[in-house]
Amino acid sequence: MSETRTTNSPSSSSNGSGERRIGDDGAMGDFARNLLDTPRSFRDSVIRHGKPTSDRARSQAIFTNFFFHILPVRTHLHSIKMTATFGLGVATLVLFIILCVTGVLLMVYYKPSVDQAYASMLDIIHVVPTGRLIRNVHRWSAHAMVFCVILHMARAFYTSAYKPPRQFNWVIGMGLFVLTLGLSFTGYLLPWDQLAFWAVTIGANIAQSPQELTDALGVTQIFDPGGMQKELLLGAHYVGQEALIRFYVLHVMVLPIITTIFIAVHFWRIRKDGGLVRPLAADAAEGGQVSSVMPASEEPAPLKTYGLMSLMKGRTPAVNLELRNTIMTWPNVMYVVAAVAMVTTLAMLVLGVLFEAPLSEIANPDVPENPAKAPWYFLGLQELVSYSAFMGGVCIPAIVVIGLGLVPYLDREREDTGVWFSGRKGRRVAVGSAVFATLATVGILAFTVNYGWLRNWEATAHVPQIVITLFNPGTLFVGVFAAWSVAVVKLKRSTRMGAIALFTCFLVAFAILTYFATVHRGPNWNFYWSHIDWPVH
Amino acid sequence: MHREDPLKTSGRFATPKTRRDFLGLAAAWSAIGAFMMAMLGAMRLPMPSVFPESSTIVKLGKPEDVLVGSTTYFPSHRLWLYRDDGGFHAISSVCTHLGCIVERTENGKFSCPCHGSKFAADGAVLGGPAPKGLMWVELTVSPEGWLVADTLKEVELGKTLNA
Known part of the structure; x- marks a missing residue:
């Protein structure tokens, strides 16, 4: 029997019983042998290559697999260097997957109704098996995802990963940044606790804040985009059942689907753009000759054929060159991805076991939290909003997102891509800009805390609102940083240096404002040195 | 060709x-x-044509039951009702900045817990990020003699109702 099987199942299992000798025991014998052989032939029908012991089988492991074929068969050595990416993109993807899994589990018990939402949260925490842990992991992964997205953006920026041909992938990345924040914001309302209710009330009124401008122009009666946005978001004038359902639908359906599509396009383009960005030196290091795997120009790859040649971009086929400095993706890159995934998952589990996700008392529409603070990544914005709702909540975020999205189109210098800070000159600009941005941000904040703003001074106590909307500490930040970046472009004669200056200012200001609003803002949004000094109610 | x-x-x-x-x-x-x-x-669908809230037109009581010189707060309607020698007026407690509920502090002034807007006793902005003063809510007397407020309708500052 075993003798028959070994002869009958050669490595090519595709045409199972067709070539069997006829006549020895007939169709019933075939049937019995097929039955016994089913596990093996089933496996061979799923995985259509041998054990990954040869390079041929290893490449088949990648390109015959639906999930892996987004990866190249061979990967450049630079791409798996720790300092090339710090694994931040993969970590973000892993966090998104963790969030999807834990999110679906939470949906099993969560009820998006004003009467039951908070009670179902208590159920999840106190009654549901592992509910507390799953909720903690969901909450901390959400925070971690925002954190990783920001770090990943910084990595991509400082290694010039937005340079041609990757410009549009940077824009998609900005879209994913906004989507991540949107997912966090919509998820924030669902527990229906005090913090959620008031943070979303503030958020919805930020959506309404274009009225600040339309009021100043006196056209709110006929043209009211702010009011429309708020009604669209809340389905009512106040946060209530309609708002809860809308946020729930956005959080569990609309935004995850859009995010998944964006992630797919983001990854697909990485592959189409020739993999991760890497310095020219990474190719020159070994043989001295620059590999033509690097895109030689912005010309698209050949359009009509899809042979092996067109897999490689560039003017000339990279004969014998593509092997240099590359390794088999299977298993080397798989080890790296798996390691990042395991570390990320472990970190989230540890956080979930050690730290409880906060839940304040049930939402009370009559009494706001004092202070009503948004999650940390929105606190910098909340500080800007405390100068002007429209400017800080709508205009400045729009300027930042559009401004960052335009960077690849304004800075097209091709030198030193793939090198952190584009070399020593850029590192100096980054450090200089960080010092400048720290001084400017702390200075403006200290001034505002000590002396107030226009309304607190006698001469300007009654300036019209439009003046405050256009000129407040928030717009001052934007103006000062824009001026600094333009000055750097001019002095260093380089748009890349200006871009580094601008992005560094943005990062530093974001960090300082977030810290400032987290630690130094207390009840009535007054300044306190520490939480201990808060007045007791 | x-x-x-x-x-x-x-x-x-x-x-x-x-x-x-x-x-x-x-x-x-x-x-x-x-x-x-x-x-x-x-996309027209999610724009509500009927709002789910209970009516914004609310009874505050009989005018004669409100003492002259008194100040009453209606938490669920989010408004302060005043009666002085000049008549009745009502001020909304919803902050014009981002919709938090303002607190009444010393001398009848208001302050917002969320971003520190300050308002005078008549609702005018004194400081902070609020773009305009607290809303003066329209008051009427219904045919049955109830004092009625429409919490979404604004009247100009200083307009009182004599009843």
Whole structure:
């Protein structure tokens, strides 16, 4: 029997019983042998290559697999260097997957109704098996995802990963940044606790804040985009059942689907753009000759054929060159991805076991939290909003997102891509800009805390609102940083240096404002040195 | 008909030259336009035409039950009712900045817990980010003699009701 099987199942299992000798025991014998052989032939029908012991089988492991074929068969050595990416993109993807899994589990018990939402949260925490842990992991992964997205953006920026041909992938990345924040914001309302209710009330009124401008122009009666946005978001004038359902639908359906599509396009383009960005030196290091795997120009790859040649971009086929400095993706890159995934998952589990996700008392529409603070990544914005709702909540975020999205189109210098800070000159600009941005941000904040703003001074106590909307500490930040970046472009004669200056200012200001609003803002949004000094109610 | 080199016309940015190209583009843009308009029409659905809240027109009591010189707060209606020698007026407690509920502090002034807006006793802005003063809510007396407020209707500052 075993003798028959070994002869009958050669490595090519595709045409199972067709070539069997006829006549020895007939169709019933075939049937019995097929039955016994089913596990093996089933496996061979799923995985259509041998054990990954040869390079041929290893490449088949990648390109015959639906999930892996987004990866190249061979990967450049630079791409798996720790300092090339710090694994931040993969970590973000892993966090998104963790969030999807834990999110679906939470949906099993969560009820998006004003009467039951908070009670179902208590159920999840106190009654549901592992509910507390799953909720903690969901909450901390959400925070971690925002954190990783920001770090990943910084990595991509400082290694010039937005340079041609990757410009549009940077824009998609900005879209994913906004989507991540949107997912966090919509998820924030669902527990229906005090913090959620008031943070979303503030958020919805930020959506309404274009009225600040339309009021100043006196056209709110006929043209009211702010009011429309708020009604669209809340389905009512106040946060209530309609708002809860809308946020729930956005959080569990609309935004995850859009995010998944964006992630797919983001990854697909990485592959189409020739993999991760890497310095020219990474190719020159070994043989001295620059590999033509690097895109030689912005010309698209050949359009009509899809042979092996067109897999490689560039003017000339990279004969014998593509092997240099590359390794088999299977298993080397798989080890790296798996390691990042395991570390990320472990970190989230540890956080979930050690730290409880906060839940304040049930939402009370009559009494706001004092202070009503948004999650940390929105606190910098909340500080800007405390100068002007429209400017800080709508205009400045729009300027930042559009401004960052335009960077690849304004800075097209091709030198030193793939090198952190584009070399020593850029590192100096980054450090200089960080010092400048720290001084400017702390200075403006200290001034505002000590002396107030226009309304607190006698001469300007009654300036019209439009003046405050256009000129407040928030717009001052934007103006000062824009001026600094333009000055750097001019002095260093380089748009890349200006871009580094601008992005560094943005990062530093974001960090300082977030810290400032987290630690130094207390009840009535007054300044306190520490939480201990808060007045007791 | 003279055939053009397919490589020239099938380029990515070939300019429309022939009538056929024009008709094809017109058809494509019509289809895109039609779908866009359909999407726009569908987006009308989430804009509510009826609001789910209970009526914004609320009874505050009989005018004669409100003492002259008194100040009453109606938490669920989010408004302060005043009666002084000049008559009745009501001020909304919803901050004009971002919708938090303001607190009444010393001398009848208001302050917002969320971002520190300060308002005078008559609702005018004194400081902070609020773009305008607290809303003066329209008061009327119903035919049955109830004092009625419409919490979404604004009247100009200083307009009192004599009843």
